Amino acid sequence: MSSVVSFALPAARNPVKPEFTRHDAHLNDGESTLKPQARASVVLPGEEIATATSFMRGHGTYPLNDKLQSSLAGVIERVNKLISVRPLRSRYSGEVGDVVVGRVTEVGQKRWKVDINARQDAVLLLSSINLPGGVQRRKSEMDELNMRKFFTDGDLLSAEVQSFFNDGGASLQTRNTKYGKLRNGTLVTVPSSLIRRSKSHFHTLSSGVHLIVGLNGNIWVSKATPQSTEEKDSEMIYMGTNDDDFSDDVRRNIARTCNSIIALARCQVLINEVLIFNMYEAALDLDVPVKDIVSRREEILSHARKARDFMHIDETQ
Amino acid sequence: MVPAANGSAFMEAGKIKVMAAVYGPRQRPASAGSTSSSSPVLLCDFKFAPFASPSRRGYLKDSSERAASLSLLRALEPAVRYEALPERSAVDVFVTVLEEDGVQASVASAITCASVALADAGIELYDLVIGCSAAFLPSSPDTPTNVLLDPTVVESTHPSCTGSLIMAAMPSLAEVAHFELDGSVSGEEVGESIDLALDACASLHGAVKAVIAGSGSGDTVS
Numbered sequence: 001m002s003s004v005v006s007f008a009l010p011a012a013r014n015p016v017k018p019e020f021t022r023h024d025a026h027l028n029d030g031e032s033t034l035k036p037q038a039r040a041s042v043v044l045p046g047e048e049i050a051t052a053t054s055f056m057r058g059h060g061t062y063p064l065n066d067k068l069q070s071s072l073a074g075v076i077e078r079v080n081k082l083i084s085v086r087p088l089r090s091r092y093s094g095e096v097g098d099v100v101v102g103r104v105t106e107v108g109q110k111r112w113k114v115d116i117n118a119r120q121d122a123v124l125l126l127s128s129i130n131l132p133g134g135v136q137r138r139k140s141e142m143d144e145l146n147m148r149k150f151f152t153d154g155d156l157l158s159a160e161v162q163s164f165f166n167d168g169g170a171s172l173q174t175r176n177t178k179y180g181k182l183r184n185g186t187l188v189t190v191p192s193s194l195i196r197r198s199k200s201h202f203h204t205l206s207s208g209v210h211l212i213v214g215l216n217g218n219i220w221v222s223k224a225t226p227q228s229t230e231e232k233d234s235e236m237i238y239m240g241t242n243d244d245d246f247s248d249d250v251r252r253n254i255a256r257t258c259n260s261i262i263a264l265a266r267c268q269v270l271i272n273e274v275l276i277f278n279m280y281e282a283a284l285d286l287d288v289p290v291k292d293i294v295s296r297r298e299e300i301l302s303h304a305r306k307a308r309d310f311m312h313i314d315e316t317q
Numbered sequence: 318m319v320p321a322a323n324g325s326a327f328m329e330a331g332k333i334k335v336m337a338a339v340y341g342p343r344q345r346p347a348s349a350g351s352t353s354s355s356s357p358v359l360l361c362d363f364k365f366a367p368f369a370s371p372s373r374r375g376y377l378k379d380s381s382e383r384a385a386s387l388s389l390l391r392a393l394e395p396a397v398r399y400e401a402l403p404e405r406s407a408v409d410v411f412v413t414v415l416e417e418d419g420v421q422a423s424v425a426s427a428i429t430c431a432s433v434a435l436a437d438a439g440i441e442l443y444d445l446v447i448g449c450s451a452a453f454l455p456s457s458p459d460t461p462t463n464v465l466l467d468p469t470v471v472e473s474t475h476p477s478c479t480g481s482l483i484m485a486a487m488p489s490l491a492e493v494a495h496f497e498l499d500g501s502v503s504g505e506e507v508g509e510s511i512d513l514a515l516d517a518c519a520s521l522h523g524a525v526k527a528v529i530a531g532s533g534s535g536d537t538v539s
């Protein structure tokens with residue numbers, strides 16, 4: 001352009017005021033005032049939630065010109081002076097002791113990286129697994145060289161959250177025969193918010209199906225195996241192939257269980273072993289083919305809720 | 318919208334249909350971003366569906382789609398609270414235009430849609446980012462203003478069109494996140510278009526908020 005063009009940025013405009021007010025009542029707290037929409041259910045990023053500086057800012061908020069704005073789409077939670085916004089949807093954030101099901105993404109120096117649907121990959125240290133040939137054996141250099149024989153990229157495993165690093169990443173452990181490499185089954189992923197902590201996350205259903213309900217939303221549905229054989233053979237625990245005697249009936253039961261879980265997730269109900277099994281039995285009761293379970297989920301769920309006498313579960317630790 | 322994504326959104330604006338999916342925050346793949354820095358990254362991917370335009374588009378990204386990906390990144394970056402994301406993490410934003418009506422207007426819609434998807438994914442944002450586009454046409458006696466907001470493909474590719482504008486604003490903060498001007502346009506026209514586009518962003522912001530508030534988290538999962 002030949003001529004010098006000068007133009008000023010427009011003057012700051014007033015923020016858009018939401019036309020919709022859900023509640024008219026202001027929450028008065030001395031000199032500070034919580035905005036009317038802050039009493040209502042959902043706020044969006046950029047929305048003003050409180051006018052005064054006397055509130056403490058919690059998660060999901062940031063200060064702007066003596067005001068508190070939301071930085072998340074979520075629900076406002078207020079504990080005395082602390083205001084935070086709980087997101088409507090978030091990734092899994094673990095707690096120590098959680099049972100999780102994850103997939104190995106990387107093999108590193110004395111450690112594996114495991115994707116557990118969290119904000120960061122979790123770490124499984126070589127020192128946190130059961131080595132074959134004796135539970136209490138010291139790890140040797142050979143074990144370091146053989147790491148890919150234990151877990152390699154893409155392997156699924158169940159583990160427990162042992163601790164957290166400073167950056168928020170989780171450290172896992174599998175030092176228990178109930179944890180370890182997964183085989184003979186299928187992975188189902190549901191939103192982690194649908195799974196609650198419970199006494200046990202390992203269940204053998206009477207249909208011959210074993211469930212590992214990971215708190216990160218990964219549910220492992222597999223063939224139930226007698227526990228004694230698993231414990232006996234230490235070489236077996238890192239085997240990556242399925243059993244030879246894997247009958248079509250068991251495979252069908254697994255598929256039916258998987259689809260029942262997916263159907264429950266689509267119905268947005270909390271998932272636990274009782275409901276999974278009731279859903280499974282209700283589908284059998286109504287003679288629904290495996291492939292139609294998800295599409296006829298509402299019908300099956302209402303039937304499962306009506307008939308509560310399906311429940312037969314053997315708890316296994 | 319997208320069951321596998323952590324957050325997703327779909328938006329229609331006139332003929333334009335845009336779909337956005339957000340994955341993350343998740344562990345940053347070794348290939349993404351500079352490996353030396355541990356700061357979190359936002360990765361944007363803008364693609365026209367092969368059937369989005371009257372003439373078929375390829376599966377690979379062409380130069381206009383690469384440029385649009387960059388515009389999308391530049392527009393969303395100012396809104397993302399990077400300090401709230403963990404180190405060495407990545408947030409992936411995939412925008413697919415199912416039906417386009419002018420590249421600029423499609424990019425503007427993509428920006429709006431992607432910011433809603435980011436909010437849906439629970440990513441901390443300073444504000445929603447609202448996109449708006451404009452085309453500059455020579456003034457004629459019967460049209461007092463020569464700035465057309467969110468032009469259709471006929472308007473934005475008209476032979477007499479002298480320039481185009483893509484703007485992204487954060488209306489709650491009254492800030493401009495991204496500004497992209499093409500062509501030879503006078504300063505007066507630019508000033509006028511900024512005013513118009515900001516107004517459009519503000520009213521669109523109200524509409525987007527009303528839709529989200531009305532539907533709650535009506536998005537289905539799994």
